[in-house]
Amino acid sequence: MLTNQPSFHDEQSLADAAEEIGHQALQQGLIHSFVVRHFADSRQFYIPDEHHEPLTPEQAYLQLKALVKSSN
Numbered sequence: 146m147l148t149n150q151p152s153f154h155d156e157q158s159l160a161d162a163a164e165e166i167g168h169q170a171l172q173q174g175l176i177h178s179f180v181v182r183h184f185a186d187s188r189q190f191y192i193p194d195e196h197h198e199p200l201t202p203e204q205a206y207l208q209l210k211a212l213v214k215s216s217n
Contacts, residue, residue: 160188160202166209167192175212 153159167179167190180191182199190205191197200208 156187156202159206163190163202163206163209164188166206166213170209170213173213173216175216176209 153162164181167176167181170176171179176193178191178193180195182189182191188202189199190202191199192205192208
């Protein structure tokens with residue numbers, strides 16, 4: 146669920162928030178694919194698929210948040 150106040154304070158919680166909003170965008174049909182590669186100390190996000198450059202958690206969060214916000 147999106148709130149006005151971000152609920153992250155480090156890269157891990159930011160990545161969690163990006164995944165959450167990514168799943169929300171998928172459920173709403175705003176994107177057709179969303180891939181997250183998990184590594185021991187980081188995650189890479191691919192929107193819409195793995196044929197594009199990976200995004201950082203911050204890039205993914207900002208892109209997905211703008212997409213979900215514009216659909217409302």
